[in-house]
Amino acid sequence: MEQPGPIGVFAAYATSRGRALVDRELYLPKSWTEDRDRCRAAKVPDEREFHTKGELAKAMVLRALASPLPIAWVTADSAYGQEGRFRRLLEQSGVGYVLAVPKSQFSVGCPRIDWLFSQAPAEAWERVSCGNGAKGPRVYDWAAIRLPAVAEYDCQDETQVRQRWALARRSPSRPDEIAYCLACSQLDTTVEQLVRIAGMCWTIEECFQATKNECGPDQYEVRRYTGWMRAHHPGHARPRLPGRDGCGIKGGCRNGSRTLVDLTVAEIRRLLAAGRPHGPHPSRCSPRVHALNWSTWRRQRQAVARRCHHQRRLRTI
Incomplete structure (x- = not known):
């Protein structure tokens, strides 16, 4: 079986006025990091060790939080949402999150998140738009369940300050296809706000598409680490301008x-x-x-x- 090669991990910053790629990291599999001759041939620094995609995402989130950018929410796909350490980092940082997770994800009070919604009545689902896409509003059926609080992270002086949620998104045309999210937010956050944040996860794909159209990163190849980091510098990729x-x-x-x-x-x-x-x-x-x-x-x-x-x-x- 062919071993996977290096993969880019990107972070985008999105507001109501626009969106842009702001950070990137290069994921190197163990087959690369354990072969130092191969790394040196590709100009990978000797101090670069193996890091999971979740660890690279944590590093980018910490850099974003340390920057002047005002950040209130973080959203990501299930590759990062399923990592408990990534969610703990966001909770300790005080930012809200809506993270996609697989259906087998463990949640507070239930071994699998899909079991929470398996017996949900019809009135528990509400049709809500999570934002506009290229073909109009992205309308899905959504269901939300409040999860028990974790005192270590959700309470201050024995007073609950944050609420945990489990969300399910169902396609109106394909009701058997259900996606799941875990969320953590302030107590006054509504389900509509969580749905809107969940829809912001698609902005990273829009950034990729706009960057391909304007900068052409899919039209060239780089064979060295320094070339990849330079070619994918966020300053070269400003997809849309407000x-x-x-x-x-x-x-x-x-x-x-x-x-x-x-x-x-x-x-x-x-x-x-x-x-x-x-x-x-x-x-x-x-x-x-x-x-x-x-x-x-x-x-x-x-x-x-x-x-x-x-x-x-x-x-x-």
Whole structure:
């Protein structure tokens, strides 16, 4: 069987205004770290030892918490959510989390998380959107269960300050497919807020896609450790840029009475290219004004098409 090779572990920072990759680590399997000649040929530092993906994720979370970034929540897929030490780190750091876990995950008071929801009545499921995607709102059926508190982590002076949750997400079209999450938050956190945070986990995929489109990391190969770390530096990957007027990446902005989609990196490039000196333009207006008018019209039509698509999709759910 072929041994897995090095794998990148990435962290993204997301807000209502935008998202971007902010950190990365390279996971090296034991077949690499135990072969020092192979590591030296790839310019891997001699002090680099084997670390699990969970340990690399913990290091990136600690660096993010030590940075000036305001961080209130952490979300991740089941590869990291199933690690108890990773969840303990977040609890000790005081940040809330919504982490995906496998169905066999142990939870407080029950040996498997899927057993908690196996007998859930129909009224326990509520259809909620966890955010907008490329095809409209991501609507799923959600169920939530409050878990018993762990005094060591959830209480201060014998007073409970945090609440643990177990969440289940079910597809309306495929009800047999159920995903599970463990969450820990402040006492006043609602289920709708937990669902919204769970939906933010998809932003890392959007960052990857936007980075591939703009920076092309899937179009080249690097064979040395220093080359990979340099090529995947977060400063080279700014997938989407929030507008200076405060428009969110997903929300759209208004131009007078018209709603426009937000400016993308490609659209900004077109406008900058139109701002360069050109020869005579066939239209009466200047090339800059023509490009701006054309961009406004195109973004307006895109906003109308997106709104109609979302409404049509909601009617079919």
